[in-house]
Amino acid sequence: MAVDTRYEKRLILEGRRYSTDSVGLSRAALASGWDVLRVIDYTYEDDGVKPIIYASKWLATIVSAACGVEFVHPPKDWLAGLPERYLKRRVSHHVGAVEWPTERAFIKCCDSKWMTARVYEPGEMAALAELMDEDGIIISEPVIFETEFRTFVLDGRVMDVSSYMAAGQPTQVEDGWLSFPQLEETAVRFVEGMLADPAVDAVRSLVVDVGFIMDRGWAVVEANESWYSGIYACDRLKVLETIEGAVTGWRDPE
Numbered sequence: 001m002a003v004d005t006r007y008e009k010r011l012i013l014e015g016r017r018y019s020t021d022s023v024g025l026s027r028a029a030l031a032s033g034w035d036v037l038r039v040i041d042y043t044y045e046d047d048g049v050k051p052i053i054y055a056s057k058w059l060a061t062i063v064s065a066a067c068g069v070e071f072v073h074p075p076k077d078w079l080a081g082l083p084e085r086y087l088k089r090r091v092s093h094h095v096g097a098v099e100w101p102t103e104r105a106f107i108k109c110c111d112s113k114w115m116t117a118r119v120y121e122p123g124e125m126a127a128l129a130e131l132m133d134e135d136g137i138i139i140s141e142p143v144i145f146e147t148e149f150r151t152f153v154l155d156g157r158v159m160d161v162s163s164y165m166a167a168g169q170p171t172q173v174e175d176g177w178l179s180f181p182q183l184e185e186t187a188v189r190f191v192e193g194m195l196a197d198p199a200v201d202a203v204r205s206l207v208v209d210v211g212f213i214m215d216r217g218w219a220v221v222e223a224n225e226s227w228y229s230g231i232y233a234c235d236r237l238k239v240l241e242t243i244e245g246a247v248t249g250w251r252d253p254e
Helices: 020-031 057-067 122-131 181-195 236-244
Strands: 009-014 035-039 050-054 091-094 105-109 118-120 137-140 145-154 157-166 205-213 217-224
Touching: 009 020, 009 057, 020 035, 020 050, 020 236, 050 057, 050 236, 105 122, 118 122, 145 181, 145 217, 145 236, 157 181, 157 236, 181 205, 181 217
Parallel strands: 009 035, 009 050
Antiparallel strands: 091 137, 105 118, 105 137, 145 157, 145 205, 205 217
16 A cells, blocks of 8 residues: 555545535645545545545445545434434334324435435325335424524534524525524534433534424434535534544554
8 A cells, every 4th residue: 555645634525516515625624734635436545644524425435445444423313312302302213114104294314315305294105115225214293493503513512503594494695604693502502411411322423403493492403424414604624623533443554
């Protein structure tokens, strides 16, 4: 293995997916002295530089196999396994045969995007069984989130927070994203308090979305990989630190 001694860390991005997030992260990485590589042909060779990804799960699998590392992700049933006090609604994870609800329910797949995440009527649900994969689905009680916030989390600490929805509408404006300082502070306290609870499974690096449910209070919306989530208004350098924390199994170059 030829070791590239110019860099210690490399941000790996999708070659053909230029987005505001990926461009912002690449600039932050370069400013931090990292290498930046956009992979076009979905091949990767380990050259001794620590691989940090902001990319699809397909590319993550390729880099993982090449470098012998893993990229942290929350278990598929992480949301459903949370205590009710952090959910404020009924949430369940299903793999294989499903006893479909007899009432309207919000249904989303756990990993792949083979179905639209939305509220389904009872008569629509049985048809979803033909499309289920090994990751299963999440079925939850429909609720209305008045506001929603994204938090990037590393070792139980919120690195940064951003709004993304309010009153059912995206909070993106012409020059960025709307900020709600007091609500953001409350969201951070809620997330860090939840992650400090021994009843909650620890995941070193992840994104936790939270919001305020009308008439119920603060609750977790969902959790996803830090390295495969939109950044919104979060600080790019703090996001870099979070996604670097998602790399496990890396060894120092010989």
